[in-house]
Amino acid sequence: MNVILLLIPLSMVLLGAGVWAFFWAVNHAQFDDLDTPALMPLADDAQEPEEPAP
Amino acid sequence: MTPTCFHCGEPVPSDCTLTVHTNGVDAPVCCRGCEAAATWIQGLGLSDYYRLRSEPAERAETLADFGAWDRPAMARLHVRMHAADRAEVVVLVDGMRCAACGWLIERALGAEPGVREVGVNAPARRVRLVFDPRDTPLSHLLTALARLGYDPHPLDLAALDALRQRESRDALKRLVVAGLGTMQAMMYAVALYAGQFDGMDVATRDFFRWLGFLVTTPVVLYAARPFFAGALRELRARHLSMDTPVALAIALIYLASLIATLGRSGEIYFDSVSMFVLFLLGARYVEMRARHRAGDLVDALARLQPATAERVADGGGSETVGVHELQAGDRVRVAAGAGVPADGVLLDSACHVDESLLTGESTPRRRLCGDTLMAGTLLQDGPVELRVTQVGADTVLAGIVRMITRAASDKPALARVADEHARRFVLRTLALTALTAAAWSVFDPARAFDAAIAVLVISCPCAFALAVPAALTRAVAVLARRGVLVVDGDALERLAQVDTVVFDKTGTLTVPALDRARSEARRGDLDAALRIAAALEQASTHPLARALRAAAGDATLPTVRERHENAGAGVEGVIDGMRYRLGRADWNGETDDERLVLCDQHGTLARFAMHERPRVEAAATVAALHDADLHVVLLSGDRRERVARIAEALDIDDWQAEATPADKLAGLHRLRQEGGVVAMVGDGINDAPVLAGADVAVALGSGAALAQASSGLLLAGDRLDRLLQARTVAREMLAATRRNLRWAIGYNLAAVPLAALGLVPPWLAAIGMSASSLLVLLQSLRIGRRSTQPASTGKTTVAAVSREALA
Structure with a gap:
């Protein structure tokens, strides 16, 4: 059981780090728009105008 | 079947032969504006937009002139200069329907010369632009937005949404802290429960209790702060609402658990109290997102108060200037249907103004020469000239806005009633808790504290507090996705009870x-x-x-x-x-x-x-309204033969022609006196007072801005069939609210006596509390599930299906 005396404080530290990272991300506008980024991977990168279909 | 426009999804007029070339075929469009928008989007290689979007675009209107935005005096107020080659501006963009719009704007504006950064916030309908003003004037970028079919309103830098952004960020942080804290607290609680059954030595048990205390403390002290702040505010105002009992319950449960931890006896409820906070914060977060989406005060102001004014020079000519450039003593000309830019004295003989937004007075007021016109009121007829007396922060409008900002938590009547119920319920619970504690301390003092806490936990007001807001926010969110904007929360409740629908013919049922x-x-x-x-x-x-x-x-x-x-x-x-x-x-x-x-x-x-x-969907809508046993009435100002023809085509029996606005209003009053709950659908400039006279005012999104100002619901994109969907969702919302409240009452009536008798172990109380809240949330999430999906054009259906497949 003594291992929990090490693991639980460790989980607390990780939790603190996680919360800090999340606060940082929120403060740097990472969560201001939750809708648009979801579409980004779906868009083609093509910069040239569309070619007519054969 | 009339073909629909490739760009905006509206029916294409029969005499229109415009097309755009896309994917090897010529797709029809309804007007020059849409043709230009679609061609430009294709030319930029951004035709993916049509694949990604889930809503048709706003119909592209003829372009306005944005030249006035380049005036240095305007730029000072709206553009922040970081360096000579780096300027930043935040624009409120109307017509953003779905995330694909944000994608389109980002790509299209990014392709403009001199644009450094484009940041789109689709839910808030904001676009942040960083550009080089030496390469590209602001008016050029605004014109580009307008060409895409979006209506840009640059925002005042001073009101750069700092407040709203902070609110949304804070809420998210609190929610996550509460979520993580709850998860940890529950984990330790599970260990403690297991220990209770299988045996656990006291030192380990105390260790886990202290851990529970450690993770719950930030939840109570940081995440739950809005409840304590609210309770304190209410206390100072000598007024009780939801925050007081909620804060009291949180504080009591937390302190009781802390005492149990310190005293090494009794039960702890750290997991329950964190979960309680998490659920409440979750509901508030959803509510806040819906509120932000539906538009807020900053947006309303940006639309209400015109950004430019037409200043009349002494010589007789006029120039367009920014509103903030106006000074007391200037002469300003205002066009019919436009907003008054500043407080001023009327110079022409007479005019009518709609002051409903400022005074709540629904009928337009007649103003004579020498009377004062207030900024933000809407001119009904004109143009007229006025001499400016007050500008900017001195105007009546600015004063009202300051007042509204203070009382920002404006709740719909339904929520207020539920609040009142919950408040009374919680006061009784608190009394019952005290009574339980008193009774037990007579019979068995050792169990008094435990039993009292069990009553407090099991009867937690969560289910009550969530019942109405959860259903209401879910309904607003569902409708917003389907193109119905709920401007006024009460409108939804009344829409569910509507039995008569009145149409104003011109432009409502026909084009x-x-x-x-x-x-x-x-x-x-x-x-x-x-x-x-x-x-x-x-x-x-x-x-x-x-x-x-x-x-x-x-x-x-x-x-x-x-x-x-x-x-x-x-x-x-x-x-x-x-x-x-x-x-x-x-x-x-x-x-x-x-x-x-x-x-x-x-x-x-x-x-x-x-x-x-x-309109394409008019006949189907009227038939569906008949099917739903609604009385459909047509009140029109048009000629008898014409109204008769339309009424016959659409199968409407009850109609009145050649009605003046006063006649329409009288008709509405008659219908309401006969006991009907009346929804009025309109869009014309004459409709504003009539719309305000109905129980529920519904305006079509592309109608005159005047009508939108006094409406409760806004159907985006002129789609009449959305009225039916809105009604279905509103009815589901009302039903869900009733079910939620019934459930909360039933649950509490069953559970509280058991807890008071000391029959409920703490873990069961905690499960009961969470389950009752969860059930309320799940009930609310069912709103909009069963109702019919929007009848859409082929394209948007494909887009929606592909989105669902990918989700």
Whole structure:
């Protein structure tokens, strides 16, 4: 059981780090728009105008 | 079946032959604006937009002139200069429907020369632009947005949404802290429960209790702070609402658990209290997102108060200037249907203004020469001139806005009633808790504290507190996704009870278009007359005016001076020294039919026949309304034969023609006196007072801005069929609310006595509490599941399906 005396404080530290990272991300506008980024991977990168279909 | 526009999804007029070339085929579009927008989007290689979007675009209107935004005085207020080559501006963009719009704007503006950064926030409808003003003037970027079919309003830098952004970020942080804390607390609680059954030595148990205390403390002290702050505020105001009992329950449970931990005896409820906070914060977060989405005060102000004003110079000429450039003493001209830019004294003889937004007075007020007009009120007829007396922060409007900002938590009546119920319920619970504690301390003092806490936990007001807001926010969110904006929370509740639907014919059930075959020119040619008519109607948003402008096409329109609009009759103005009148035949001395007559000083010049096409979805909507046992009424200001024809085509029995706005209002009052709950659907400039007279006012999204101002619901994109969906969702919401409240009452009636008798172990109390809240949330999430999906055009269905497949 003594291992929990090490693991639980460790989980607390990780939790603190996680919360800090999340606060940082929120403060740097990472969560201001939750809708648009979801579409980004779906868009083609093509910069040239569309070619007519054969 | 009429083809629908490739860009905006509206039906294409039969006389329109415009197309855009896409994917090897020629797709039809409904107007030049949409053609230009679609062609430009294709040309930029951004046709993915049509694949990604889930809502059709806003119909692209003819372009406005954004030149005034380049004036240095305007730029100082709206543009932040970081360096000589780096300027930043935040623009509120109307017409953003779905995330694909954000994607499109980002790509299209990013392709403009001199643009450094484009940040789009689709839910807040904000676009942040960083650009090089030496390469690209601001007006150029605004024109680009308008070309895509979006209506840009640059925002005042001072009001740069800092407040709203902070609110949303804070809420998210609190939610995550509460979530992580709850998870940890539950983990330790599970270990403690297991220890209770399988045996656990006291040292380990205390260790886990202290851990629970450690993770719960930030949840209570940081995440739950809004509840404590709210309770404190209410206490100072000597007023009780939801926050007081919630804060009291949180504090009591937390302190009791802390005492149990310190005293190494009794039960702890760290997991319950964190979960309680998490659920409440979750509900508040959803509510806040819906509120932000539905538009807020900053947006309302950006739309209400015009950004530019037409200042009249002493010499007689006029120039367009920024509103903040105005000074007391300036002469300003305001057009009909436009907002008054600053407080001022009327210089013309008389006019009507709609002050409903400021005073709540629904009928337009008549103002005579020398009377004061308030900034932000809407001019009904005009144009008129006024002398500015107060500007900026001194205006009545600014004062009202300051007042509203203070009382920002404006709740709909339904939520207020539920709050009242919950408050009374919680007060009784607190009394019951005290009673339980007192009774047990007589019989068995050792169990008094445990039993009292069990009552407090099991009867937690969560289910009550969530019942209405959860259903309401879910309904608002569902409707927003389907293109119905709920402007006023009460409207949704009343919509569910509506039994009569009143339509205003022109532009609501039909779209007018010029009938060239039946139009004739008495003198000169028809096209020249059409140009004059279109010029006279240039500033008007009336559907007939739009049809005339569309018919005039791309021709350059002559300048009109001394334009004056007479509500219900027509419009007059001077072009090249000649006075013209355009309007109803009897107003122009003709005894003819329904044709619009254009005349000058020498008599009739031309007559324009309009034919009314019922909107594609109008007949289906009316039939569905009949099916739902709703009484459908048509109140129209148009001629008898015409109204009869439309009523017959749409199968409406109850109709009234040639009704003035006063007649319509009287008709509405009669219907309401007969016990009906009336929804009025309108969009015309004459509708504003009539809309305000109905139980629920529904405005069509592309109608005159005036009507939108006083409406409770806004159907985006002119889609009538959305009215039915809104009604279905509203009814589901009301049903869910009732179920939620019944469930909360039933649960509490069953559980509280058991807890008071000391029969409920703490873990069961905690499970009962969470389960009751969860059930309420799940009930609310069912809203909008069963109701019919939006009837959409093929394209958008494909887009929606592909989105679902990917989700």
